Amino acid sequence: MTAPTTDKPRIWGRANSVNVQKVMWCSHELGLTVERIDAGMQHGRTQDADYLAMNPNARVPTLVDRDFVLWESNSIMRYLVLQFAPASSLYPAEPRIRAGLERWLDWSLSTLQPAERPLFWGIVRTAPEKRDMAALQAATEAVAQLWRILDSHLAGRTYLEGEQFTLADITLGAYARRWFGIEGVDKPVLPNLRRWYDGIAARSGFQVYVAQPLS
Ligand SMILES: N[C@@H](CCC(=O)N[C@@H](CS)C(=O)NCC(=O)O)C(=O)O
Numbered sequence: 001m002t003a004p005t006t007d008k009p010r011i012w013g014r015a016n017s018v019n020v021q022k023v024m025w026c027s028h029e030l031g032l033t034v035e036r037i038d039a040g041m042q043h044g045r046t047q048d049a050d051y052l053a054m055n056p057n058a059r060v061p062t063l064v065d066r067d068f069v070l071w072e073s074n075s076i077m078r079y080l081v082l083q084f085a086p087a088s089s090l091y092p093a094e095p096r097i098r099a100g101l102e103r104w105l106d107w108s109l110s111t112l113q114p115a116e117r118p119l120f121w122g123i124v125r126t127a128p129e130k131r132d133m134a135a136l137q138a139a140t141e142a143v144a145q146l147w148r149i150l151d152s153h154l155a156g157r158t159y160l161e162g163e164q165f166t167l168a169d170i171t172l173g174a175y176a177r178r179w180f181g182i183e184g185v186d187k188p189v190l191p192n193l194r195r196w197y198d199g200i201a202a203r204s205g206f207q208v209y210v211a212q213p214l215s
Contacts, residue, residue, distance in 0.1 A: 009080070012039045012051070013060030016215045019073035020061045022174045026077040026167065028205035030085045074105045077167050089164050097162035104160055104168035112175055116143045123182050124214045133185075140185040147179060147190055154192035158199065165200065173200045174210050181214045 011027075011034050013020035020036070027034045039045035040060040047058055055062040055071040063070045063079065070076055081091040092098055119139040122131060150172065153160070160168040176197045179187070200206060 007066065009034045009063060009065040011036045011076075012045070012054070012062040012064070014038050014040045014043055015209075016212070017041075017060050018174050018178065019059075021210045022073050022170055023061050023063070023076050023080070024209040025170050025174065025205040026080055026090065028208060029090055029165075029170070029203075030080060030088060032080060032084050074109065074167070074171065077170065081167070090167050090170075092162055092164065092166065094162070097166075100161040101166045101168040105171055108171045108175060112143075112146050112172075115139075115146055116175060116178065119143055119182060119185070120178050120214075123184060124178075131184075137185050140182075140187060143179065144188050144190075147176075147193055148188070151190040151193040154196045157192075158196070160196075165203075169196075169200050170205075173197065173206060177201070177206075177210050178214060 009027075009032070011020065011023055013023075013036065015021070015024075015036070015038070017040060020040075024034070024036060039051065039062075045051050046055070046060065051062070052058060054064065054069045057071060059071065061071070061073055061076060063076045065079075065083070070079055078091060081088050091101070119136060122136045122139065150160075157163070159165050160172065176193065180194075180197060201211065
């Protein structure tokens with residue numbers, strides 16, 4: 001494995017991975033400098049024995065903080081807050097706010113991501129002539145049902161939980177960038193979701209790590 005050039009936390013993972021983007025955005029919000037190293041897809045590395053020793057899932061991101069190694073992007077974000085900025089409003093200690101935001105982190109992995117992956121891959125990572133547009137429109141309807149849940153939740157709210165920007169906004173904001181960026185399918189107008197998204201998309205961490213063209 002490449003020798004560390006600093007004692008900063010290192011994030012292994014390619015810049016166009018939504019799960020890497022979440023972690024990098026979180027680091028930015030914390031004012032924490034991390035070193036990102038390309039890995040995954042066209043960059044390879046994830047099947048190498050030394051990478052598998054860190055992350056046997058052969059997935060990105062993987063965090064290395066000195067002698068501590070961690071995988072799962074949401075857990076990495078929690079760790080970064082707890083280790084480097086435990087009083088941060090990104091991860092409030094108040095039980096109902098904490099539980100509310102954890103709910104969205106769980107939902108993103110258990111429900112949203114499995115539904116939106118076929119749509120993202122089918123549009124963004126599939127050549128136009130190979131796209132099954134009927135299947136993609138059906139996938140769009142399925143994902144729209146989930147974003148409608150968020151649209152309803154966001155009525156009268158600026159952020160997802162506790163009227164402050166938290167890890168939940170980072171996580172779902174990174175997925176929302178994909179939803180709003182996907183073209184060529186019919187998507188419903190979701191005004192509360194759009195208002196929330198426009199607000200968080202103005203943050204510098206989003207601009208630096210998430211706003212890039214989808215790839
Ligand atoms: N639940 C895991 C999912 C990790 C995952 O599936 N990462 C994708 C990128 S978003 C990946 O590693 N894909 C294969 C690759 O990039 O080679 C997490 O949140 O970290």
